[in-house]
């Protein structure tokens with residue numbers, strides 16, 4: 106599917122998956138995809154699982170990852186989840202243009218929820234002059250996440266090869282939103298039908314969202330999983346995951362919820378439009394892209 110936007114309904118909510126573009130992760134800037142995404146996977150099992158996904162370990166030289174933001178129009182509120190990676194290569198930063206193509210201006214957005222502080226999720230917070238891109242929005246973030254990126258902690262704990270680029274984006278895109286910011290200390294219903302779920306691990310204050318309307322549920326998992334193989338192998342963490350042990354525990358909790366509650370799932374880095382279900386298969390889970398969309 107090449108389309109940049111995808112509309113779907115959730116009860117009485119109108120939702121749109123909006124592409125910000127894609128980014129190719131490859132050496133020398135990043136480790137090879139298999140190591141970037143599955144840092145601790147035993148080679149033989151990884152080979153086998155990749156083959157089931159039509160990938161050859163030795164030939165997999167770059168991971169072209171979609172960046173997909175989400176618009177939720179609740180009828181009362183126009184909500185945007187994450188702002189993309191404006192500035193990271195020529196294939197990103199398409200969020201505003203794609204919103205416009207759906208008749209949405211930046212001024213229309215009244216709530217911006219930031220799932221975490223990585224550059225691909227906050228990069229569109231501000232414009233080229235460093236002002237908030239969504240002037241009428243309140244921005245929402247988990248307090249622990251905000252504190253991490255706005256203290257010495259990030260500089261001390263991030264791996265050297267990603268430190269400067271991550272901190273650069275944080276410095277450009279976080280301080281300017283301070284006047285429009287609400288920080289969360291606990292799981293909260295941000296707006297009627299939009300509930301935060303603590304989902305730490307990928308970053309210290311990463312959050313997921315449960316969006317509910319008309320008896321339907323959408324779980325916005327953001328970077329709890331980066332690739333459909335993480336649904337099958339929640340113990341295989343990514344090199345960019347901050348706390349691997351916490352990542353696995355969070356994944357198991359969120360995937361259990363997704364499978365048992367038969368929720369529609371939206372994953373930021375999955376093939377566009379990032380929608381599908383988590384199905385239980387014996388002791389394991391599997392990702393099933395929403396069939397209307399594949």
Ligand SMILES: [Zn+2]
Pocket residue numbers: 223225226328373374
């Ligand atoms: Zn991400």
